[in-house]
Amino acid sequence: LKQSQILIPTLREVPADAEIASHKLLLRAGMARQLASGIYTYLPLALRTLHKIQAIVREEMNRAGAQELLMPAMQPAELWHQTGRWDVYGPELVRLKDRHDRPFALGPTHEEVITSLVRDEINSYKKLPINLYQIQTKFRDEVRPRFGLIRSREFIMKDAYSFDTTQEGLDKNFQAMYDAYTSIFTRVGLHFRAVEADAGAIGGKGTYEFMALCDIGEDTIAYSENGDYAANLEKAEVVYKPAEKPQSEVPSLEKVHTPAVKTIEQLTQALQIEASRIIKSLVYRIDEKLVMVLVRGDHEINEVKLKNLFDAAFVGLASEQEILAAIGTPVGFVGPVGIDQEKLEIVADNFVQDVYDGVAGANETDYHLLHVQPGRDFTVSRFADLRNIMEGDECPRGGGVIKFARGVEVGHVFKLGTKYSTAMGATFLDENGRSQPMIMGCYGIGVSRTLAAVIEQNNDENGIIWPVSVAPFHVHVIPVNAKVEAQREASEQITAALQAAQIEVLYDDRPERAGVKFKDADLIGLPLRITVSDKAAEEGLVEVRVRRTGETHEVKLEELVSFVHALLGRVD
Numbered sequence: 001l002k003q004s005q006i007l008i009p010t011l012r013e014v015p016a017d018a019e020i021a022s023h024k025l026l027l028r029a030g031m032a033r034q035l036a037s038g039i040y041t042y043l044p045l046a047l048r049t050l051h052k053i054q055a056i057v058r059e060e061m062n063r064a065g066a067q068e069l070l071m072p073a074m075q076p077a078e079l080w081h082q083t084g085r086w087d088v089y090g091p092e093l094v095r096l097k098d099r100h101d102r103p104f105a106l107g108p109t110h111e112e113v114i115t116s117l118v119r120d121e122i123n124s125y126k127k128l129p130i131n132l133y134q135i136q137t138k139f140r141d142e143v144r145p146r147f148g149l150i151r152s153r154e155f156i157m158k159d160a161y162s163f164d165t166t167q168e169g170l171d172k173n174f175q176a177m178y179d180a181y182t183s184i185f186t187r188v189g190l191h192f193r194a195v196e197a198d199a200g201a202i203g204g205k206g207t208y209e210f211m212a213l214c215d216i217g218e219d220t221i222a223y224s225e226n227g228d229y230a231a232n233l234e235k236a237e238v239v240y241k242p243a244e245k246p247q248s249e250v251p252s253l254e255k256v257h258t259p260a261v262k263t264i265e266q267l268t269q270a271l272q273i274e275a276s277r278i279i280k281s282l283v284y285r286i287d288e289k290l291v292m293v294l295v296r297g298d299h300e301i302n303e304v305k306l307k308n309l310f311d312a313a314f315v316g317l318a319s320e321q322e323i324l325a326a327i328g329t330p331v332g333f334v335g336p337v338g339i340d341q342e343k344l345e346i347v348a349d350n351f352v353q354d355v356y357d358g359v360a361g362a363n364e365t366d367y368h369l370l371h372v373q374p375g376r377d378f379t380v381s382r383f384a385d386l387r388n389i390m391e392g393d394e395c396p397r398g399g400g401v402i403k404f405a406r407g408v409e410v411g412h413v414f415k416l417g418t419k420y421s422t423a424m425g426a427t428f429l430d431e432n433g434r435s436q437p438m439i440m441g442c443y444g445i446g447v448s449r450t451l452a453a454v455i456e457q458n459n460d461e462n463g464i465i466w467p468v469s470v471a472p473f474h475v476h477v478i479p480v481n482a483k484v485e486a487q488r489e490a491s492e493q494i495t496a497a498l499q500a501a502q503i504e505v506l507y508d509d510r511p512e513r514a515g516v517k518f519k520d521a522d523l524i525g526l527p528l529r530i531t532v533s534d535k536a537a538e539e540g541l542v543e544v545r546v547r548r549t550g551e552t553h554e555v556k557l558e559e560l561v562s563f564v565h566a567l568l569g570r571v572d
């Protein structure tokens with residue numbers, strides 16, 4: 001294709017609000033333009049790459065036995081009432097009224113739609129299992145869209161839904177999807193890890209997130225040194241072994257005046273103690289009730305684990321007012337000692353039970369308590385794994401020591417079970433003619449997010465460095481001086497010869513100075529660049545340059561096609 005005829009509006013500068021590499025480069029390389037906050041146009045170069053990613057997704061999904069369909073974006077509210085989700089989601093769910101004033105949602109996901117379709121079209125075990133997928137634009141009105149295509153309000157997702165008659169069938173489909181995702185992200189060229197994840201509001205158990213490893217990722221991954229354990233921090237289990245109690249007696253409680261000492265940091269300074277001896281007490285609202293949650297001063301509460309402990313729909317810190325009403329003390333001085341658990345339940349992370357001669361809020365403004373002994377001075381309704389795992393903790397699978405990495409979630413596979421099929425009456429008649437709910441799984445890939453993640457992992461100070469498998473084109477052909485007829489002719493012949501060999505060429509035929517064309521080529525980041533100078537006509541030689549490594553080769557014209565073919569096979 002001739003670059004003068006394809007819309008690639010490259011930029012030297014980017015808007016200040018583009019913080020991360022992929023967001024900057026999508027704009028600078030002329031691949032995307034923002035229409036509104038979190039809403040983007042994919043320009044021709046981006047669309048070519050999106051099509052390649054989607055082609056890889058389709059190949060692997062079809063190979064795994066899934067079949068493609070395409071569902072509507074407009075979803076009747078009625079379906080969301082059947083599953084009770086219309087009232088679960090807030091402003092993130094884009095809602096609208098049609099001309100008859102009937103309520104609809106713009107689909108953020110399609111469990112309701114696909115389950116209603118399968119309910120109406122399949123009712124015999126003979127027609128199961130089935131795995132249906134689509135590649136479609138999703139709508140989620142994120143409160144803070146950011147990072148370009150990484151967190152947008154309209155995005156392209158591949159979402160698949162499997163329906164089985166048995167748990168074993170679901171396990172088989174789940175594994176097939178897990179393997180397909182591994183192939184997809186490998187072929188796309190991403191460095192990724194499948195991590196154990198929390199099922200969240202969607203429910204079900206046994207869910208993995210596929211994380212593209214990159215420092216701007218919002219998710220924290222806890223993984224073991226020997227590499228076989230990896231989990232989203234939300235989920236990572238913490239190994240707890242009871243510590244043996246020191247023998248010496250702990251003196252009786254002592255109140256200490258700690259004026260305006262509220263944070264753990266201030267407390268360790270004021271009392272000259274380790275944070276691990278502080279019992280941090282936080283009051284949470286968990287659905288309709290308040291709960292005091294205790295964790296050691298050097299640990300962090302994991303709100304997903306807390307939510308799962310109570311199987312709650314909502315978990316959040318109680319407000320200052322709620323705490324004053326419940327305990328009569330401001331938030332920096334609350335503690336477990338003297339709390340009536342009939343009024344305020346107390347739960348604690350496992351490690352709190354080994355705090356020895358500890359410090360806690362005295363439930364009195366500007367006062368803390370010294371020599372606090374769990375069991376002697378307070379009891380809790382439950383000890384549980386409620387804290388975030390930390391780097392250096394022991395791997396729960398015996399894999400050595402835990403380390404952290406950051407990642408962007410590009411895929412998510414869930415075992416849903418019968419949550420949706422029961423809610424919507426998607427049942428099948430089994431061999432004995434008995435009606436059973438179908439057993440479901442659901443599987444998502446963020447296609448537009450994958451595009452951004454590939455750029456995030458493949459760039460340098462000059463621009464993008466495309467893996468061959470998803471590059472918008474394979475080769476950039478650039479005449480040094482477009483005014484020289486011989487260079488134009490050679491460039492066109494080279495372009496034709498390469499295209500005849502199924503190599504995709506972007507021929508920069510623009511009347512620009514060489515420097516501008518080379519800068520744009522580095523920005524756009526095709527895997528190879530062929531520079532055509534007077535040497536082409538005079539000596540039959542052109543320069544081939546590898547974008548990723550900068551290596552260059554002088555190649556004879558007659559060997560060019562086979563040389564380029566071979567090079568494309570080894571430049572990633």
Ligand SMILES: O=C(C[C@@H]1CCCCN1)Cn1cnc2cc(Cl)c(F)cc2c1=O
Nearest residue numbers: 089092093108109159202412442443444
């Ligand atoms: O989407 C899933 C689960 C899987 C992921 C893979 C493909 C199929 N769905 C979870 N989820 C995330 N954000 C949502 C946002 C809104 Cl506004 C909503 F109404 C529903 C959901 C929602 O259900």
Ligand SMILES: [Mg+2]
Nearest residue numbers: 197209219409
């Ligand atoms: Mg997640």
